[in-house]
Amino acid sequence: MSEIKQISECFIKPEFEIEDSKRQYYLNALQLSLLQLNYIHISYIFKKPSNYSPLSHLKKLKFSLSKALVYFYPLAGRLETAQSEDEHSCLIYVNCLKGPGVRVVHASVLSIDICHVLSTNSDVPSILGCLIDLGEGQVVNYDGHSRPLLSVQLTELADAVVLGISVNHCVVDGTSYNHFHQTWSHLFMGSLSSSMSRPLIQNPAVKMPYLDPSEFLSRSASHSGSQFRERFFHFSVSSIKNLKAFVNKESLRNGTHEPVSSFKALSGFIWRCITRARRINPSELTSCTLPVNARPRFHPPLSQDYFGSYYTRAKASAKVGELLENNVGWAASLLHRALLSLDDKAVKTLFERAFDEGPQLLSPSLSLSSNDVVVAGSNRFNIYGPEFGLGVPVGCRGGYGNKYDGKVNCYLGNEGQGSVGLELCLEHKTMTSLLLDQEFMAFVSYQNSDSNLISRI
CATH class of the missing domain: 3.30.559.10 (Chloramphenicol acetyltransferase-like domain)
Structure with missing residues (x-):
C-alpha cells in the first residue's frame, strides 16, 4: 500500500467556554469499566466532488467543529486522575479545559481509490487503520490522559474523501457519539435550529479502589491483519x-x-x-x-x-x-x-x-x-x-x-x-x-x- 502523506495537524477548542465546561465531568462506573478497551473507530467514505477544495472544506470542518464542542465540551478535554493514598483509591474524570483540544489531521493518499477502500480484500484493515488518527490497536481509553479524547482525520483519495473519527469510548457510547456527529453535521450545513436537542451532561463521582494504573491496566495485542x-x-x-x-x-x-x-x-x-x-x-x-x-x-x-x-x-x-x-x-x-x-x-x-x-x-x-x-x-x-x-x-x-x-x-x-x-x-x-x-x-x-x-x- 502507498504511504499516506500527512499534510497538516491542528487542535480545535470550543468556540467559546460555557460555565458548565469549567466543572469536572465525572465518568460513571460503566464508563470506567471500558478503560482497558480501544477507542471507537469509524470512517465515512464520500465520493469526491469534481470541484473539491480540501483546504476550504477543512476550514469549514474545523469552524463547525468548534461550534459543536461548545455543547459537547468534554470531548475537547483530557482524562485526569486524582489519587487518594489514605483510601488507596483514585478518581478518574474529564478535565474539560485540559489539553489542546480535539486533534484534526489533514492527509492524502492519492494512489488509492474508493473501490480499493470498500473492497473486501485482506489488506483493507491496514488501509482503514491509516485513515483514522489513533487508529492503531495499542491505544486504549485510559490513554485519554495524554491523547485527545476525539481525533478527526480528513483524507483525500484519488476519487474520494474519508472522514475518519477516533473517540474515547469511556466518554461516549454509540448514542452519544451519534448525537454529537449529527449536531456537527447540522452546524456544518448551517441547519442547526434552536429546537434541536442539546446533550445533558451530569454524573456522580465514582472512585476506583486502585492507586496506580499498574494495578488494573493491561493491554491486548494489537489487531493483526494476518490473524x-x-x-x-x-x-x-x-x-x-x-x-x-x-x-x-x-x-x-x-x-x-x-x-x-x-x-x-x-x-x-x-x-x-x-x-x-x-x-x-x-x-x-x-x-x-x-x-x-x-x-x-x-x-x-x-x-x-x-x-x-x-x-x-x-x-x-x-x-x-x-x-x-x-x-x-x-x-x-x-x-x-x-x-x-x-x-x-x-x-x-x-x-x-x-x-x-x-x-x-x-x-x-x-x-x-x-x-x-x-x-x-x-x-x-x-x-x-x-x-x-x-x-x-x-x-x-x-x-x-x-x-x-x-x-x-x-x-x-x-x-x-x-x-x-x-x-x-x-x-x-x-x-x-x-x-x-x-x-x-x-x-x-x-x-x-x-x-x-x-x-x-
Whole structure:
C-alpha cells in the first residue's frame, strides 16, 4: 500500500467556554469499566466532488467543529486522575479545559481509490487503520490522559474523501457519539435550529479502589491483519424482511408467540451461522452478546440526550450442539428473552451495583472466548444522514478498534431504513467456512455493501 502523506495537524477548542465546561465531568462506573478497551473507530467514505477544495472544506470542518464542542465540551478535554493514598483509591474524570483540544489531521493518499477502500480484500484493515488518527490497536481509553479524547482525520483519495473519527469510548457510547456527529453535521450545513436537542451532561463521582494504573491496566495485542479476516456483508430491505418472516415462522413452530424484531432475527441468524462455521465441539458453550442502550429501559426513560455511556449487555448462551440442532427461530428467541429481561428493575440494579461496588473493568477484547459472538453497533444510527457538504456517504467502515474473532459491527445499510450492513471479523478458516455456508449466503445481498451505490453516483 502507498504511504499516506500527512499534510497538516491542528487542535480545535470550543468556540467559546460555557460555565458548565469549567466543572469536572465525572465518568460513571460503566464508563470506567471500558478503560482497558480501544477507542471507537469509524470512517465515512464520500465520493469526491469534481470541484473539491480540501483546504476550504477543512476550514469549514474545523469552524463547525468548534461550534459543536461548545455543547459537547468534554470531548475537547483530557482524562485526569486524582489519587487518594489514605483510601488507596483514585478518581478518574474529564478535565474539560485540559489539553489542546480535539486533534484534526489533514492527509492524502492519492494512489488509492474508493473501490480499493470498500473492497473486501485482506489488506483493507491496514488501509482503514491509516485513515483514522489513533487508529492503531495499542491505544486504549485510559490513554485519554495524554491523547485527545476525539481525533478527526480528513483524507483525500484519488476519487474520494474519508472522514475518519477516533473517540474515547469511556466518554461516549454509540448514542452519544451519534448525537454529537449529527449536531456537527447540522452546524456544518448551517441547519442547526434552536429546537434541536442539546446533550445533558451530569454524573456522580465514582472512585476506583486502585492507586496506580499498574494495578488494573493491561493491554491486548494489537489487531493483526494476518490473524483475522474482515468482510462486509449487505442485507437488503427485502432480504431482512424475508429473514424476519422466516425466523418468526420458525419461532411460532417452536411455540414462541411473541414476534421477534428484525435485529434479533439477524443477530440470532449470525450467531448460529458463525458457530456452525467454527466447527467446534457440540458440548462446548457459546454465547451471543448485544450491547444495549439502557436509556429507554429505565422507567421513566432517560432522555436520549444524556451524554456519556448508558449501556448494558444482553447475553444469551447455549451449548453448541443445542444451538445447531435447533432452528434459527430458537436462537433468536434466546436473544429476545435476554433483551426482555433488561427492564427498569434490572438496569437500575446494574447501575446501583456498579456505583456501590465500583467499576468492573472489562478485559481486553482479544481475551474473550473463541466461541463467543458480539454484535455491536446499530442500524438505527443514520450514518447516511450527515453529509458535511460532500453528499451522502457511499460507505462506512470501522478501524482496528476492538476487533477480535467473533466481533460483528452493525450499520445501517445504504438502502436506508430496513437494510443492514455487517462488518465481520473472524479467523481465516472460520471466514472461509462461512462464505461457503449456503444458508448464510442465501440471505446476503452482496459482499461489498457499497458497490451498487457507487455505480449510481
